[in-house]
Amino acid sequence: MNKHSVFRTILAGIFALAAFAAAPAKAEPGDEYARPAKPAKQYTIGVALPQLSNPHFVAMLYGFIDEAEKLGVKKVVWFEAGGYQYLDKQLSQIEDLIASKVDAIILVAVNGPGTVGAVESAVAAGIPVINCNVMTDSDKVVTRIRSDDTIIGEKEADFMGPALNGSGKVVMLRGAPGTSWAENRGNAFKKRLAEKFPAVKVIGEQYSQSTPADGLKLMEDFLQTFPQIDGVYDGTDTVAIGAAQAVLASGKKGKIVITTADFQADTEKFIRDGVINMSVVQEPVIIGRWGMRAAINTLEKQTVPKVLWTPLLQVTSANVNNIDMSSVRAPVGWKPPER
Amino acid sequence: MPAILIAMALFFGTINPNFWSVTNLGNVARQISVLALISIGQTFAILSAGIDLSVGSLLALVSVVCAQAMLDFGLVAGIVIGVLAGCLVGLINGILIAKAKVPAFIATLGMLVAARGLALTLSGGLPIAGLPHAFMMIGAGYWGPIPIPAVIAAVSFIVAFFVLSRTRFGRYVYAMGSNEEAAVLSGINVAKYKILVYVVSGMFAGIAGVVLTSRVISGQPTLGEVQELYSIAAVVIGGGKITGGVGGIGRTLMGVLILAMLSNGLNLIQVSSYIQNIVVGVIIVLAVYIDLAREQRR
Numbered sequence: 208m209n210k211h212s213v214f215r216t217i218l219a220g221i222f223a224l225a226a227f228a229a230a231p232a233k234a235e236p237g238d239e240y241a242r243p244a245k246p247a248k249q250y251t252i253g254v255a256l257p258q259l260s261n262p263h264f265v266a267m268l269y270g271f272i273d274e275a276e277k278l279g280v281k282k283v284v285w286f287e288a289g290g291y292q293y294l295d296k297q298l299s300q301i302e303d304l305i306a307s308k309v310d311a312i313i314l315v316a317v318n319g320p321g322t323v324g325a326v327e328s329a330v331a332a333g334i335p336v337i338n339c340n341v342m343t344d345s346d347k348v349v350t351r352i353r354s355d356d357t358i359i360g361e362k363e364a365d366f367m368g369p370a371l372n373g374s375g376k377v378v379m380l381r382g383a384p385g386t387s388w389a390e391n392r393g394n395a396f397k398k399r400l401a402e403k404f405p406a407v408k409v410i411g412e413q414y415s416q417s418t419p420a421d422g423l424k425l426m427e428d429f430l431q432t433f434p435q436i437d438g439v440y441d442g443t444d445t446v447a448i449g450a451a452q453a454v455l456a457s458g459k460k461g462k463i464v465i466t467t468a469d470f471q472a473d474t475e476k477f478i479r480d481g482v483i484n485m486s487v488v489q490e491p492v493i494i495g496r497w498g499m500r501a502a503i504n505t506l507e508k509q510t511v512p513k514v515l516w517t518p519l520l521q522v523t524s525a526n527v528n529n530i531d532m533s534s535v536r537a538p539v540g541w542k543p544p545e546r
Numbered sequence: 547m548p549a550i551l552i553a554m555a556l557f558f559g560t561i562n563p564n565f566w567s568v569t570n571l572g573n574v575a576r577q578i579s580v581l582a583l584i585s586i587g588q589t590f591a592i593l594s595a596g597i598d599l600s601v602g603s604l605l606a607l608v609s610v611v612c613a614q615a616m617l618d619f620g621l622v623a624g625i626v627i628g629v630l631a632g633c634l635v636g637l638i639n640g641i642l643i644a645k646a647k648v649p650a651f652i653a654t655l656g657m658l659v660a661a662r663g664l665a666l667t668l669s670g671g672l673p674i675a676g677l678p679h680a681f682m683m684i685g686a687g688y689w690g691p692i693p694i695p696a697v698i699a700a701v702s703f704i705v706a707f708f709v710l711s712r713t714r715f716g717r718y719v720y721a722m723g724s725n726e727e728a729a730v731l732s733g734i735n736v737a738k739y740k741i742l743v744y745v746v747s748g749m750f751a752g753i754a755g756v757v758l759t760s761r762v763i764s765g766q767p768t769l770g771e772v773q774e775l776y777s778i779a780a781v782v783i784g785g786g787k788i789t790g791g792v793g794g795i796g797r798t799l800m801g802v803l804i805l806a807m808l809s810n811g812l813n814l815i816q817v818s819s820y821i822q823n824i825v826v827g828v829i830i831v832l833a834v835y836i837d838l839a840r841e842q843r844r
Binding site: 295298303328344 | 562564567573577671673676682760761762763764766768771809
């Protein structure tokens, strides 16, 4: 480690601490969305998820199912599409949920524009749709339960700028094309950098499917393309894990600042090891619980807000021990139930 | 095969009565239509002792081209240009195979990769949104109780059936597939008809791409992954011979119905999608095995 990077690491640490001190563990929490009373009727709720290979969605599914048990739901019929590229599969799954006559559908969309037709079919069949975490472009949904992706992108920029001492070269691994999170986080990151840290330049950006393998390959290629990279923005930790492995393998650990979103086990390890510097963490279990509560409230004819903002945490090596895992991950050993 | 189909339908219907509901039959019909359309084209290719691996990627390329053309030149132009894009790619496949003598497997494998790359390049990897709402009719609309995609697929099946069984081109397709040398010796312009086979396959992929684009009401460069393999599966499950010459549109329809009913039925009786994959894999091999066993007994 040369002098410059030691300085940078210390600086990063200081800013991390400052950010932590300034913002309590729950940075921008929406108001708590309380659990409704257990309804008299036992409902069947359909859930459509993008991919269970990402622990983020396993945690969310746990949230849906655990909350459903607490609310006396008869059955949660869940599907995963197997990846953001399988839009046609998610559409068929939504249509099959409609045909199965579930009482409500909770949709985590694989694609914004692509899911409009399916949502409208569900609504036309009298089945309300609750949209969680990844947004559909349809305006027919009852409510959107979402993290403020703009804030996630801005927080990554607000960390990156000072950590690079106000100037440097950054590459962006944006995540899955056509998803609300990849778009909004990436755009907010770039906008914030341009406004607050104009000397930090984005020299390359790419979309990829949301897997560590795709992130690894993309980052290896970036490292080949650009002799100097000072920072890496990741839209989600599934790609950041791959990027971190590429940085480790290139021997540039500590010389490249990595920011990302979310907090699966590998992300935690890389934050502890100082490879990933900061992550803006969503609380998928909470998103799942709120989604199920909103579904029940809708079916019980209670008013549901049009948008519910879910809480965000900012995690660095300084506060990695203080995270409430019960809202971030499914319990250790939990497996999705047989359907 | 029809017996298996009926047994499957009865089985699913008993476990989940919703299987027989009008909504769900409409569902199956709609979900089936894209696979049905590309399987028609695949039937031509396999019957002629070839194969078309490019049809899955072609769905994505057509989707992107159709959506962009629709934004630039309007609804009808978008649809026409989308289908033409499919034909054009088919033409390139055909020329590579018939004139340059590149094996069909390799030529269309190359196209599989290239067409996906072209779709991603043209769209920048992003979905193309903002298509006119009226375009949704094709994917989501109904003609009486029947979903429009199913109507399109049904008409295509009927046309393809007549082409294969009643026209000279149809007979030549079988002839090329049974024995290409004999076909050449009996004076058939094999190169010309081979090219036509891949144009037909590309055209049906084009139609399927437009239908799928309407279903997702946007141009999507990631559509159709591994669909080419399902179209091959549909042909062989129905009883088409993978080496050509034997099979037909009716058999392919049977294969498509079995695949679609499996996936929808297993979803409705809530079998996990992982187990579904195992079931489909077993059925593909089993269907071909039964066919072979029957042939040997003859």
